Amino acid sequence: MTDELTLIGKPLPKVDALGKVTGETKYADDLAMPRMLHAKILGCHYPHARIKHIGTARAQALPGVVAIITGADLPVKYGNLPVSQDETGLAGDKGRFVGDPIAAVAAVDEETAERAIDLIDVEYEELPAFMSVEDVLTKEGEPIQDYGDQGNVHKMVALEFGDTESGFAAADYVREDTFFYQGNTHLPMEEHAVVAHYTADGKLTLWSSTQCPHYVHRALSKALAIAPSRVRIIATPVGGGFGGKSDPLPHEVAAAKLSMITGRPVKIALTREEVFYAHRGRHPVLMWAKTGVRKDGSITAMHFKTFLDGGAYGSYGVASTYYTGALQPVTYKVPTYKFEGMRAFTNKPACGPKRGHGTPQPRFGMEIQLDKIAEAIGISPVDIRRKFVVDENSYTVNHLRITSCALGECIDKVAAASGFNDKHRKLPFGKGVGLACSSYLSGAGLPIYWNNMPHTSVQIKIDRGGGVAVLCGSTDIGQGSNSVLAYTVAEVLGVSLDAIQLTVSDTDLTPIDLGSYSSRVTFMMGNAAIEAASKLKKLIMEAAAEKLQLPVEALAAKNNSIYCIDDERRSLTFAQAAQLAEAKHGGLGAMGSYTPPKLAGPFRGSGVGPSPAYSYSACVAQVDVDPETGEIKVEKIWIAHDCGRAINPLLVIGQTEGSVYMGLGEALMEEQDFRRNQHKIPSLLDYKSLTMMDMPEVETILVEPIDPEGPFGAKEAGQGPLLPVPPAVANAVYDAVGVRIDELPITADKVLKALALKAEGKEPRVGPKGVPSFVFPEPVRVEPHPQAPKLRGA
Amino acid sequence: MLSERGAEAMIVAGGTDLFPNMKRRQFEPKSLVSLRAIAELQRVTGDADSGLTIGAGVTLAQVSRPPVIAQSYPALARAAGDVSTSQLRNTGTIGGNLCLDTRCNYYNQTYHWRKSIGFCMKKDGDICLVAPGGSRCWAASSSDTAPVMIALGASVRLIGPRGERVIPVDELYRDDGKDHLTKAADEILTEILIPPANGLRSVYLKLRRRGSFDFPILGVAVALRLAGDGACAYAKVVLGAVGSRPVVVPQAESILIGNRITPESVESVAQAAARLAKPMDNTDSVLSYRKKMAHVFTARALKEAAGLP
Numbered sequence A: 001m002t003d004e005l006t007l008i009g010k011p012l013p014k015v016d017a018l019g020k021v022t023g024e025t026k027y028a029d030d031l032a033m034p035r036m037l038h039a040k041i042l043g044c045h046y047p048h049a050r051i052k053h054i055g056t057a058r059a060q061a062l063p064g065v066v067a068i069i070t071g072a073d074l075p076v077k078y079g080n081l082p083v084s085q086d087e088t089g090l091a092g093d094k095g096r097f098v099g100d101p102i103a104a105v106a107a108v109d110e111e112t113a114e115r116a117i118d119l120i121d122v123e124y125e126e127l128p129a130f131m132s133v134e135d136v137l138t139k140e141g142e143p144i145q146d147y148g149d150q151g152n153v154h155k156m157v158a159l160e161f162g163d164t165e166s167g168f169a170a171a172d173y174v175r176e177d178t179f180f181y182q183g184n185t186h187l188p189m190e191e192h193a194v195v196a197h198y199t200a201d202g203k204l205t206l207w208s209s210t211q212c213p214h215y216v217h218r219a220l221s222k223a224l225a226i227a228p229s230r231v232r233i234i235a236t237p238v239g240g241g242f243g244g245k246s247d248p249l250p251h252e253v254a255a256a257k258l259s260m261i262t263g264r265p266v267k268i269a270l271t272r273e274e275v276f277y278a279h280r281g282r283h284p285v286l287m288w289a290k291t292g293v294r295k296d297g298s299i300t301a302m303h304f305k306t307f308l309d310g311g312a313y314g315s316y317g318v319a320s321t322y323y324t325g326a327l328q329p330v331t332y333k334v335p336t337y338k339f340e341g342m343r344a345f346t347n348k349p350a351c352g353p354k355r356g357h358g359t360p361q362p363r364f365g366m367e368i369q370l371d372k373i374a375e376a377i378g379i380s381p382v383d384i385r386r387k388f389v390v391d392e393n394s395y396t397v398n399h400l401r402i403t404s405c406a407l408g409e410c411i412d413k414v415a416a417a418s419g420f421n422d423k424h425r426k427l428p429f430g431k432g433v434g435l436a437c438s439s440y441l442s443g444a445g446l447p448i449y450w451n452n453m454p455h456t457s458v459q460i461k462i463d464r465g466g467g468v469a470v471l472c473g474s475t476d477i478g479q480g481s482n483s484v485l486a487y488t489v490a491e492v493l494g495v496s497l498d499a500i501q502l503t504v505s506d507t508d509l510t511p512i513d514l515g516s517y518s519s520r521v522t523f524m525m526g527n528a529a530i531e532a533a534s535k536l537k538k539l540i541m542e543a544a545a546e547k548l549q550l551p552v553e554a555l556a557a558k559n560n561s562i563y564c565i566d567d568e569r570r571s572l573t574f575a576q577a578a579q580l581a582e583a584k585h586g587g588l589g590a591m592g593s594y595t596p597p598k599l600a601g602p603f604r605g606s607g608v609g610p611s612p613a614y615s616y617s618a619c620v621a622q623v624d625v626d627p628e629t630g631e632i633k634v635e636k637i638w639i640a641h642d643c644g645r646a647i648n649p650l651l652v653i654g655q656t657e658g659s660v661y662m663g664l665g666e667a668l669m670e671e672q673d674f675r676r677n678q679h680k681i682p683s684l685l686d687y688k689s690l691t692m693m694d695m696p697e698v699e700t701i702l703v704e705p706i707d708p709e710g711p712f713g714a715k716e717a718g719q720g721p722l723l724p725v726p727p728a729v730a731n732a733v734y735d736a737v738g739v740r741i742d743e744l745p746i747t748a749d750k751v752l753k754a755l756a757l758k759a760e761g762k763e764p765r766v767g768p769k770g771v772p773s774f775v776f777p778e779p780v781r782v783e784p785h786p787q788a789p790k791l792r793g794a
Numbered sequence B: 001m002l003s004e005r006g007a008e009a010m011i012v013a014g015g016t017d018l019f020p021n022m023k024r025r026q027f028e029p030k031s032l033v034s035l036r037a038i039a040e041l042q043r044v045t046g047d048a049d050s051g052l053t054i055g056a057g058v059t060l061a062q063v064s065r066p067p068v069i070a071q072s073y074p075a076l077a078r079a080a081g082d083v084s085t086s087q088l089r090n091t092g093t094i095g096g097n098l099c100l101d102t103r104c105n106y107y108n109q110t111y112h113w114r115k116s117i118g119f120c121m122k123k124d125g126d127i128c129l130v131a132p133g134g135s136r137c138w139a140a141s142s143s144d145t146a147p148v149m150i151a152l153g154a155s156v157r158l159i160g161p162r163g164e165r166v167i168p169v170d171e172l173y174r175d176d177g178k179d180h181l182t183k184a185a186d187e188i189l190t191e192i193l194i195p196p197a198n199g200l201r202s203v204y205l206k207l208r209r210r211g212s213f214d215f216p217i218l219g220v221a222v223a224l225r226l227a228g229d230g231a232c233a234y235a236k237v238v239l240g241a242v243g244s245r246p247v248v249v250p251q252a253e254s255i256l257i258g259n260r261i262t263p264e265s266v267e268s269v270a271q272a273a274a275r276l277a278k279p280m281d282n283t284d285s286v287l288s289y290r291k292k293m294a295h296v297f298t299a300r301a302l303k304e305a306a307g308l309p
């Protein structure tokens, strides 16, 4: 590689942009096949009910109905995490939330299938419903699942790193707060869709809008008892995922089963309401945080308790629970730390991973609490953060390895750009600014199911015309992974983008990639692509050197040409050099892989949190609050993001703005809200998310330290920038009108309520009153990592 | 056709309310009679001095734009321009907006959803889920333009098999969420007649969560006419979305007419408005908040119309 990069770091268009703007891109619901059937799913009518009998005779009799399946046809349990094998596709014994899939009908068209659904007669026996963590801790009744830590408590975690008691004793100021982060959903523009085709040769192929074809592959093979080699999953272009399409979902299993029964292609396209039921979105989290600081603002101890309302199934919930405690020590130095978390099963659609997976909730609490602490001890919100940013190349108290970190620079830049110091506590009543920071993973360091294999592989083949075929299991969900793959290979080989042919996310054709989650794709796929391309480049350069009678070091590859650095006239085209290499070595192909370094700490539960690198963000929100109506107008967001090297700054800015958009939705209005035991507002109109009219200007500042292990120094951009947005808004509202809204969403009526409390001389706060007196197990005590921040004087 | 097919037929104009309701099986007509081809319904005639006649088939976009409406009946331009999104305003008509079905978030749901929670009396059931003790439906009148039309003193022309009649918009509605129109199913609303502006000042303020897309959870329409000496000669305040029909605030007339408008009189009318507003827990946001806002918004709208700071 020569030092100067041709494609990396340039604001290039996405490689698949034209197909999208012209409408040529075929999403799963655009697919049609001869003899294709359409299927619909019947959802349970009760939040929690035993299914005593399902009568399908009336539905079967409807002309046009071809096949009907129920839970009895799908007895095998599967699940994404090995510890949460609790789904079957269609619930057999009982329905666990209103909308829980219990039967499916395949018919000649969608309308017939829908009519048939209403003709299915279900006999239920109602069971007590658990609609909240509080219900789970106080109500009697049959547990929702037959596994878990106790009753409806799915998971309990308790960990202590160092001695928090001495940490708090060493503090000059300690405060305790409670917060609530409401659940919300991903709201992808594309509703999930799948086409399944089981052909006469006993092979099942699925075209599905999924973020993780590999996990669908594993789950389907298990659920349907078909050898993995007889299952092929093709992820169609995904119209937004945000985590909502990373579980194998019931409609995928149902479509596959219906195709196996009928031998015909079967399509299921979810309605928007069904997408709200498929969910796997943000867990509602009630939390308690206690933090001790010295006079200068340095943290001496931190203790978090989190209560996750998980919904009816496990999904990624065990990981989500750990994530509510994992990343607090990754931003500022924390010498002692304790975390207790629990997840409850409730009769609601399952929660799972949504952009930021389990970390935005504690981040919300932590960054508001720091704001309160800063005020109490009389230092600025900038200083309490800036002075105690974690060191580069250090470890956290909970054994997470930090490599590059430019959070300090992010804080400086965002404070300067927003004029934070001149505005904070100085703007007229009604206007305010708030600051918050965060960090996020660049890929989960450990796989979801235990193994020692790579997390991703990239295969490259070069043809005689100079065409470069690149194959990878990675899935572009709009974030631009296809583009990153193409730029990376083209950069290494010195070819133009039009030489690159991508084949992605097809379990038959492409080598493994675990999926588009945990911000892992650029980092991991990028490294694998560099490895594969470098192997081939070596062969091609050697062949060219031989032909040009020059040492390899004298050559460079750029713009489809291999030339002598000192005399560019001495050159070969890339195709000529590739032919020479093929003549010498045989067909040109290579594989590259990426396996993260061993990062897990020496304790149980250390698998969640490690990442080969962390991104950092700092955000300032400026708001205008109308004290008469409580309405909040976010005037502007400044956000500085340390993404390592931006492979394509345009895409990074796009991801950052998208994260801000989503963060603001969670901050101001989004609510997965339930009433009378069922989803209150499962529609795009009633579930409120920001419209274009509500979106403020966003100023994105990219901070680009070169990460030592990232591809070209890159880290991540897809999730991290969401995290600081909600607490920045909450802190800004406080700065504007002096009220604390310690729960999301921050709505106008809550602001008014807090203002009324303030006028009455009461504590001007709206938020949870406390947390349940739940007894967590004795914490697992872990010695802090030796390179972690130390408790001074201890 | 309408009278032939009776209750099985429904009128469709832009279809922006009707089709989503059909999809969720709130409406299950066997036939639809479209008004789109009737050219006479697509016209705006007259002017501010002689009064305006707006055909029922004129789109909301077309109502929100003409200078005559924007200048002489600004509340109407604003209400029409505040409906949902630009895509919807290009299709939805003013006639459809006045005949819009009442809304309730127990009712504007799919068949499966309604079946799961238990059907309500507005469709397929016999109780009200919002006020289970009572015997009526409280679904909310959610048209943005209806309160404005009433404030402006507008009338509608209805044509049906039994002939033609012109009634004030106020009389088009009754306080019943299940059956909120006094118009018979086979009567077509052909045009809206708006009296001369004659110095009328009008304002419409809409409460909704977002800057676009959302139905009103409160609408306040105010129309005032001030005499040469500054005394109020005409005053109407009408609230939308806080009842099954637009809610007229009679205190606006009794308190304001004949006097100069003062911050105190504005406050009295705003208090009266908040008392009359009967929001139910069946739309977005919190009930008590909507009631409080009826006060704030009425005061703001009156002040804006009267030119008070």
Ligand SMILES: Cc1cc2nc3c(=O)[nH]c(=O)nc-3n(C[C@H](O)[C@H](O)[C@H](O)COP(=O)(O)OP(=O)(O)OC[C@H]3O[C@@H](n4cnc5c(N)ncnc54)[C@H](O)[C@@H]3O)c2cc1C
Pocket (backbone or CB within 6 Å): A685, B010, B011, B012, B013, B014, B015, B016, B017, B018, B019, B020, B035, B056, B057, B060, B082, B083, B084, B085, B088, B091, B092, B093, B094, B095, B096, B097, B098, B099, B100, B101, B142, B143, B144, B145, B187, B188, B189, B190, B213, B214, B215, B216
């Ligand atoms: C997402 C969404 C958001 C919306 N937001 C708003 C909003 O913010 N504010 C608002 O006021 N409305 C809103 N609407 C409702 C609706 O779209 C508008 O009110 C629109 O003006 C209806 O006009 P239309 O021509 O489409 O009516 P249609 O759907 O064609 O008809 C509506 C009803 O009126 C009857 N009808 C129509 N024309 C006549 C006529 N000439 N004579 C007799 N009966 C007639 C129909 O039979 C039907 O019952 C929204 C709708 C949607 C789907």
Ligand code: SF4
Pocket (backbone or CB within 6 Å): B103, B104, B105, B106, B107, B120, B121, B122, B123, B127, B128, B129, B130, B131, B136, B137, B138, B139, B177, B178, B282
């Ligand atoms: S107000 Fe009551 S009866 Fe009317 S639609 Fe709502 S739930 Fe049904």
